[in-house]
Amino acid sequence: MSDPGNLDEEVKQMTRDYLDHRTRRVALFYLGPRPVVRCRQGHLFTTMWVWGGSLKAIRLGPLRFQRCPVGKHWTLVRRARYSEVTEDEVRRLAGQHHDVPIP
């Protein structure tokens, strides 16, 4: 970094290299246009999650009390964080365990 004339370009190139490293090797498994939720028993399913109101669930802040279509029981559910959902779970979720399309 001794030549001040090339300093900016050198900094930019090193930043490009760093960003290349930082933004690679992470895959995104698209979970679909409906939020994925997990019930307290760990069951995963997709649901309608419209902020503001719902007909089939009791809202408790970030949680909702609703029927789990997987375990067929009433339970607290919360939005599943992407990082908590495994690829296997996404594949199992495909085509099944969708909640009824009512918010």
Next chain:
Amino acid sequence: MGLNISPVAVQGSEEAAFESAVVAPHAERLLRLALAVVDDPGEAQDAVQETLLVAWRHWPSWARLTNPSAWLTRVCVHQCVHRRRLLERWVFWSPDQWAAAKAQVSELDGRLFDVHRAYLHLSPSQRAVLYLHLQEGLTVESCAGQLGIRPGTARSHLGRALSKLRRELIDV
């Protein structure tokens, strides 16, 4: 990096249309942008997933957007900023998360580690402009257009970001 589109979304023609118009052309770019802005890869993935959910809610009026790419970029950066704020407030990482973060950093060689150290001090907006300018090759004016800010603000973010990086690298 590969983008794996799970078949979970393909339910009807609307969802298939959404996938081909929004997910396929934009998701990978958004993920890279999110990874540049937030420090935790899981948070970046969540930010993109959330961005796509917001887009899905706007799907009926999607055709009226003049620049969908810029709109998605703005929503994604907003999600990243929101998540970063939450993370700053609630930093309760599990031992696994700490190990993953340490492993990621230890892979960097000495010079890139210096960039990394300086990069951690950049604000989300500075990171977003830096990424769009350096990695996507956008002009400062285009960066401003994508982020919905004034060109002068974008220029200021970029200047400050480069100045912080330069200082850190000169001090080494």
